[in-house]
Amino acid sequence: MTGFWAVYRREMLSLWVTPLAWLLLFSFLLLQGISFYIVIDHYAHFTSLTIDQGPTQSYFSSLFIPLSLLLICPALSMGLFAEERRSGTIEALLTAPVSGGAVVHAKYLAALSTYLLLWLPTLLYVIIVRKVVEIDWPVVGASYLGLLLVGAAYLAIGILMSALSKSQLVALMLTTLALFGLFILGIGERVFEPGLLHDICAHVSLVSQLEDFSRGVIDLRRLVFDASVAILCLFLTRRVVDSWRWG
Amino acid sequence: MTEPPHTPAPLIEVQHLRRSYGSVVAVRDVSFSIGRGEVVGFLGPNGAGKSTTLRMLVGYLGPSSGHVRVNGFDVVEQPLEARQAIGYMAETAPLYPEMRVLEYLTFRARLKRLPPRELGKHVDQAVQKASVGSVARALIGTLSRGYRQRVALADALLGNPPLLILDEPTAGLDPNQIHSVRSVIRELGAEHTVLLSTHILSEVESTCSRALVIDRGALVAQGPIGELRRQLGGQRAVVTLQDSRQRALSLVLAAEHVLGVTTVAPSSSLVPPRPGDTELVSSGFTGIARHSSPPPSIPPYGEDRVVSFLVTFAPEEDGVVCLERLVTRLVGADVRVREARLRETSLEEVFRQLTGALDVS
Numbered sequence: 057m058t059g060f061w062a063v064y065r066r067e068m069l070s071l072w073v074t075p076l077a078w079l080l081l082f083s084f085l086l087l088q089g090i091s092f093y094i095v096i097d098h099y100a101h102f103t104s105l106t107i108d109q110g111p112t113q114s115y116f117s118s119l120f121i122p123l124s125l126l127l128i129c130p131a132l133s134m135g136l137f138a139e140e141r142r143s144g145t146i147e148a149l150l151t152a153p154v155s156g157g158a159v160v161h162a163k164y165l166a167a168l169s170t171y172l173l174l175w176l177p178t179l180l181y182v183i184i185v186r187k188v189v190e191i192d193w194p195v196v197g198a199s200y201l202g203l204l205l206v207g208a209a210y211l212a213i214g215i216l217m218s219a220l221s222k223s224q225l226v227a228l229m230l231t232t233l234a235l236f237g238l239f240i241l242g243i244g245e246r247v248f249e250p251g252l253l254h255d256i257c258a259h260v261s262l263v264s265q266l267e268d269f270s271r272g273v274i275d276l277r278r279l280v281f282d283a284s285v286a287i288l289c290l291f292l293t294r295r296v297v298d299s300w301r302w303g
Numbered sequence: 304m305t306e307p308p309h310t311p312a313p314l315i316e317v318q319h320l321r322r323s324y325g326s327v328v329a330v331r332d333v334s335f336s337i338g339r340g341e342v343v344g345f346l347g348p349n350g351a352g353k354s355t356t357l358r359m360l361v362g363y364l365g366p367s368s369g370h371v372r373v374n375g376f377d378v379v380e381q382p383l384e385a386r387q388a389i390g391y392m393a394e395t396a397p398l399y400p401e402m403r404v405l406e407y408l409t410f411r412a413r414l415k416r417l418p419p420r421e422l423g424k425h426v427d428q429a430v431q432k433a434s435v436g437s438v439a440r441a442l443i444g445t446l447s448r449g450y451r452q453r454v455a456l457a458d459a460l461l462g463n464p465p466l467l468i469l470d471e472p473t474a475g476l477d478p479n480q481i482h483s484v485r486s487v488i489r490e491l492g493a494e495h496t497v498l499l500s501t502h503i504l505s506e507v508e509s510t511c512s513r514a515l516v517i518d519r520g521a522l523v524a525q526g527p528i529g530e531l532r533r534q535l536g537g538q539r540a541v542v543t544l545q546d547s548r549q550r551a552l553s554l555v556l557a558a559e560h561v562l563g564v565t566t567v568a569p570s571s572s573l574v575p576p577r578p579g580d581t582e583l584v585s586s587g588f589t590g591i592a593r594h595s596s597p598p599p600s601i602p603p604y605g606e607d608r609v610v611s612f613l614v615t616f617a618p619e620e621d622g623v624v625c626l627e628r629l630v631t632r633l634v635g636a637d638v639r640v641r642e643a644r645l646r647e648t649s650l651e652e653v654f655r656q657l658t659g660a661l662d663v664s
């Protein structure tokens with residue numbers, strides 16, 4: 057396990073000593089700030105119109121969230137393997153007495169931790185809202201759980217794409233395409249007539265998932281879907297990393 | 304070839320190693336073993352399969368077939384145990400530019416499972432041995448190529464692994480840096496087993512006790528350097544003649560025990576030299592002489608020219624006797640012999656013969 061933590065610490069250091077994480081933090085918080093401002097502004101004017109939905113719920117189901125996920129997940133994961141392969145450091149890493157699996161998981165965990173760190177400041181919004189209205193903590197908890205799950209799935213897609221490409225830019229674009237594809241597929245829920253296609257789209261839909269979790273509904277199917285995506289992608293990433301030895 | 308004294312279990316044991324990339328075979332049926340305490344040079348021209356072989360030794364690439372055992376562990380079956388015994392420096396000395404030297408070495412020490420309490424001690428030792436103390440706090444991205452190379456060397460030294468595998472450790476360095484890296488390697492040879500790849504022969508001559516020569520994926524020779532030189536280089540002599548070039552050449556080629564002839568630039572004391580005088584005329588090792596067009600730059604000297612030949616004699620014959628017979632023959636044929644001296648074969652010539660660079664195509 058020492059190898060795992062060594063890789064994890066190095067990834068965290070690399071992410072945070074370079075401008076990338078800070079740049080992402082800045083743009084992410086800018087988007088979230090705008091989102092939060094819109095929500096607050098909305099409730100300041102039309103409190104009576106939306107009785108069934110509180111400000112925290114609106115915030116956690118806002119379209120700004122898919123937008124910012126599409127921005128930060130590919131950027132967080134793009135360098136994990138692509139940059140190491142481009143610069144050749146992967147050779148030093150994979151010839152150290154550490155298993156390919158430990159390397160994949162450590163890098164993934166580092167990206168996921170950074171993702172959670174980006175979300176951390178948004179707790180302030182909840183604290184601010186708390187001064188005005190009663191906070192439904194289970195709803196807030198469910199919302200953050202939903203974001204963790206989505207992030208876990210998306211970053212796993214990202215790490216797979218990063219392992220598949222030798223250029224960060226290609227990894228970024230592949231991941232963005234994949235996530236955007238999933239997002240569009242989810243929109244299909246609102247487009248197709250009820251039926252198989254509709255069900256598939258509903259299952260994948262990020263928007264519906266965020267709505268569910270922001271209402272405090274922890275749907276096991278969502279959990280299973282996100283976890284499956286994450287586990288499958290991590291498994292494939294390990295296979296890809298192993299395949300370099302034989303390619 | 305005499306085997307160097309081995310301890311019962313060699314540190315590296317390579318059997319019938321083969322590696323192909325698609326339809327291209329990069330390494331074919333390579334077998335060798337290296338005992339503890341040896342400093343071995345792994346020689347070959349660029350693209351001969353040196354890096355591919357070394358990468359299979361350290362487990363970065365899997366062999367298409369064959370086995371590698373390092374310190375008794377199969378690198379495919381027990382990769383972590385095998386890698387634990389190796390300090391590896393990859394060809395490009397890849398490092399993370401955003402890290403500081405000490406940060407990087409501490410990271411590597413952790414990665415190599417050195418005991419947490421002794422991390423500092425191990426890092427200090429490696430820093431000292433590779434003499435990177437002066438840049439310990441510098442960002443790797445700001446270091447010069449020479450220092451990066453040394454940081455990579457310090458990384459390989461972490462934890463005092465019994466085996467060091469260095470892939471072209473002096474590539475891209477200036478002469479001073481090359482000198483200092485070589486002296487570090489020589490010092491390391493006292494404590495570690497070193498396998499060092501290079502295409503620079505003086506490096507092997509100055510640091511290694513034994514060499515493996517690889518060409519186009521196959522091991523073409525191995526043995527102590529002096530022996531390689533003797534056995535494979537044959538005896539060589541330089542003769543400088545004043546005659547028509549074609550006649551001189553045919554006389555020399557017709558002499559006894561002459562395996563091959565190469566035209567070289569006459570030494571400056573005999574004729575003012577001009578650049579680009581060297582030209583290959585015949586294959587030294589196959590014994591088949593193939594003539595090429597006459598050299599353009601040998602200056603006229605009266606009616607005849609001054610020409611120098613590097614003559615390779617059959618290795619089993621005494622070089623002095625061969626040269627004597629050759630000179631007698633030339634003088635007998637009325638050729639003016641201006642110089643005749645035996646020459647020790649350099650490793651470079653051995654290398655060029657082995658790796659086919661002396662074939663004229």
